[in-house]
Amino acid sequence: MRHCLLPSLLIATLVQLSGCAAYRDYDMELQQTTQQLKAGNIDASLALIEAHNPDEEKDLLYYFEKGAVLSAGGEFSQSQVAWRSAEQMVIQRQDTIETTGDKLLAAMGNHWGSIINDKLRRYDGYDYEKVMLTTQMALNQLAMNDFDGARADIRKTHEREALIARQREMEYERVEEAAKASGARVHYKDLQGYPVVMLESPAVIALKNGYQSAFSHYLAGFTYEALGEKDLAAPGYRQAIELRPDMAFFQQALRDLDSPGLKADESDVLIIVQSGLAPARSSVRVPYPVKLADGQVIVANVSFPVMIPDTSTPAFNQVAIDGRQKKLIAVNSITDMSLRTLRDDMPGIIQRTTYRAFLAADVQATDNRRDPSKASYVTHWDGFEQANTRTSRTLPSLTPVVRLRLKTVDNLSSVPKTPGVAPPNILLNQTRHVIGRRASS
Numbered sequence: 424m425r426h427c428l429l430p431s432l433l434i435a436t437l438v439q440l441s442g443c444a445a446y447r448d449y450d451m452e453l454q455q456t457t458q459q460l461k462a463g464n465i466d467a468s469l470a471l472i473e474a475h476n477p478d479e480e481k482d483l484l485y486y487f488e489k490g491a492v493l494s495a496g497g498e499f500s501q502s503q504v505a506w507r508s509a510e511q512m513v514i515q516r517q518d519t520i521e522t523t524g525d526k527l528l529a530a531m532g533n534h535w536g537s538i539i540n541d542k543l544r545r546y547d548g549y550d551y552e553k554v555m556l557t558t559q560m561a562l563n564q565l566a567m568n569d570f571d572g573a574r575a576d577i578r579k580t581h582e583r584e585a586l587i588a589r590q591r592e593m594e595y596e597r598v599e600e601a602a603k604a605s606g607a608r609v610h611y612k613d614l615q616g617y618p619v620v621m622l623e624s625p626a627v628i629a630l631k632n633g634y635q636s637a638f639s640h641y642l643a644g645f646t647y648e649a650l651g652e653k654d655l656a657a658p659g660y661r662q663a664i665e666l667r668p669d670m671a672f673f674q675q676a677l678r679d680l681d682s683p684g685l686k687a688d689e690s691d692v693l694i695i696v697q698s699g700l701a702p703a704r705s706s707v708r709v710p711y712p713v714k715l716a717d718g719q720v721i722v723a724n725v726s727f728p729v730m731i732p733d734t735s736t737p738a739f740n741q742v743a744i745d746g747r748q749k750k751l752i753a754v755n756s757i758t759d760m761s762l763r764t765l766r767d768d769m770p771g772i773i774q775r776t777t778y779r780a781f782l783a784a785d786v787q788a789t790d791n792r793r794d795p796s797k798a799s800y801v802t803h804w805d806g807f808e809q810a811n812t813r814t815s816r817t818l819p820s821l822t823p824v825v826r827l828r829l830k831t832v833d834n835l836s837s838v839p840k841t842p843g844v845a846p847p848n849i850l851l852n853q854t855r856h857v858i859g860r861r862a863s864s
Contacts, residue, residue: 447475449484449812449813449814450703450704450705450812452471452475453488453703453816453817454703455471456468456471456472456475456488456492456816456817457700457816457817459471460492460495460700460817460863461700461735461736461863462863463863465492465493465495465496465498468492469489469492469493472485472488472489472492481508482546483509483512483513483546483547483548484546484548484813484815486505486506486508486509486512487506487509487548487552487556487815487817487818488815488816488817489505490502490503490505490506490509490559491559491815491817491818492817493505494559494562494563494861495817495861495863497566499563499564499566499567500567502563503560503563503564506556506559506560506563507560509548509556510556510557510560510579513547513548513553513556516545516547517547517553517586517590542809542811542812542813544811546813548815549633549634549761549764549814549815550587550591550633550634550764551633551634551636551757551760551761551764552814552815552818553583553587553634554580554583554584554587554634554635554636554639555636555639555757555760555818557576557577557579557580557583558576558577558580558636558638558639558642559818560576561573561576561577561580561642561646562642562695562857562859564576565646565857565859566857566859570646570649570650571650573646574646574647574650577639577642577643577646580639580643581643584634584635587634591632591767594771598770598771598774601774602770602774609773609777610769610773611727611766611769611773614709614711614727614773615709615710615711616707616708616709616710617707617709617727617729618707618729621729621730621762622762622765622766622769624759624762626756626759627759627762627763627766629669630666630759630760630763631665631666632763632767633760633761633762633763633764633765633766633767634760634764635666636666636755636760637662637663637664637666637667637670637673637754637755638663638754638755638822638824639755640659640660640662640663640666641659641660641663641673641676641754642659643655643656643659643662644656644657644658644659644660644663644676644677644680645659645676645693645826645855645857646659646857647659648680648855649691649854649855649857653680656680657677657680660673660676660677660680661677663676664677667754670752670754672752672754672824672826673754676826685828685854688830688831689828689829689830689831690828690829690830690831690853690854690855690856691826691827691828691854691855691856692826692827692828692829692855692856692857692858693824693825693826693855693856693857693858694742694744694749694751694824694825694826694827694858694859694860695822695823695824695857695858695859695860696739696742696751696822696823696824696859696860696862697819697821697822697859697860697861697862698736698737698738698739698819698820698821698823698861698862698863699733699736699738699757699758699819699820699821700733700735700736700816700817700818700819700820701733701757701758701761701814701815701816701817701818701819701820702730702731702732702733702757702758702761702762702814702820703730703731703733703812703814703816704728704729704730704731704810704811704812704813704814705728705729705730705731705810705812706726706727706728706729706809706810706812707726707727707728707729707810708724708725708726708808709724709725709726709727710722710723710724710801711723711724711725711776711777711780713777713780713781713784713785715784715785715788717788717792719784719788719791719800720800721783721784721787721788721800721801721802722784722800722801722802723779723780723781723783723784723787723801723802724801724802724804724805724808725776725777725779725780725783725808726776726808726809726810727769727772727773727776727810728765728772728810728811728812729810730758730761730762730765732758732820733758733820736820736863738753738821738823739751739821739823739862740823742825744827744829749825749827750825751823751824751825752823752824752825753821753822753823754822754823754824755821755822756820756821756822757818757819757820757821758820758821761814772810779808780802783802783805783808784802786802787799787800787801787802787803819861831853
């Protein structure tokens with residue numbers, strides 16, 4: 424019923440603000456795109472991304488997805504172009520002073536998103552997407568054997584984490600103040616029918632937050648070590664250990680930093696085999712009872728986001744290096760990071776959603792008072808009431824790695840291959856190598 428109350432001018436404003444993208448079926452679009460990606464049909468996947476984004480002005484998700492698909496196809500330079508565009512959008516929205524018009528549009532989107540639907544809020548990317556953006560860009564650089572370029576992107580990752588930490592603290596304080604002012608504190612465990620199990624899994628709770636990646640810091644350590652900057656490599660390894668103290672793999676890297684160097688005929692090789700897809704976001708309806716000042720209790724059917732992990736692509740536990748099986752160690756999970764992000768975001772989501780529930784219940788209560796004979800204590804169906812399901816889907820879900828000392832004369836030809844991409848033929852001819860592969864089904 425709420426949308427019936429909005430004047431035509433407001434609806435026109437919302438269309439101007441958010442466009443049709445607000446109600447795109449993003450999950451369906453990405454199912455088609457990722458289906459082609461998993462099959463190794465890089466060109467078909469890219470064509471779908473372009474077909475689903477016909478407007479001249481592209482959004483952040485367009486650049487996220489395009490960069491990931493190009494990277495999976497081995498087009499690292501083109502991938503960097505797309506991801507640099509995404510990076511610039513993130514910087515403009517987070518790090519710089521926006522124009523008055525930008526601020527007004529963002530504020531209007533957030534305001535009406537709180538009243539109508541979170542899909543009307545501007546999509547600025549989740550924190551883990553921003554951190555993994557520069558991490559994946561560093562991997563692109565390393566795939567092109569550009570350790571200096573990787574160093575620059577790694578530094579951006581550190582700066583991004585520090586900025587996010589400050590913004591998270593301010594957001595936490597804002598939500599706390601709003602909860603105190605309203606006198607209402609609702610936890611996601613209190614939502615009838617909401618699947619809390621995934622948000623309470625040990626792997627999710629063990630994470631310090633949803634945006635810091637131990638793998639990103641380990642990669643920083645390895646890159647600095649390869650560049651001969653051991654004084655910078657050590658903090659990278661230490662930060663990885665702090666984030667994942669349970670992983671002996673990270674501890675070993677720090678110990679080896681002070682060990683004797685490589686032999687003349689040895690190469691230190693880090694093999695990274697990324698697989699799977701970032702989880703989808705879906706919308707689940709939850710009945711939420713609202714007690715009004717006149718004593719009426721109206722049940723509002725509101726929506727909250729849930730994560731749907733990718734189960735369509737196999738995980739890789741070992742890799743054959745020229746006939747020798749080597750165990751892979753999983754050092755990063757985008758699925759766990761996204762679940763932890765949702766867990767941390769739920770207080771703000773609940774705050775906005777319960778506000779919408781109150782508005783819907785108040786409208787129903789007014790109708791009840793006008794005509795008690797037709798009183799209803801459940802709000803009417805509202806097609807606008809959907810959770811925000813936008814999220815990047817083409818990020819690799821899992822990042823397993825192995826670090827080996829191999830003879831520099833070795834020629835690696837059995838590293839996992841991506842369908843549609845020329846098989847690798849890697850000559851170990853330098854002190855340190857990073858070999859990254861995006862494995863598919």
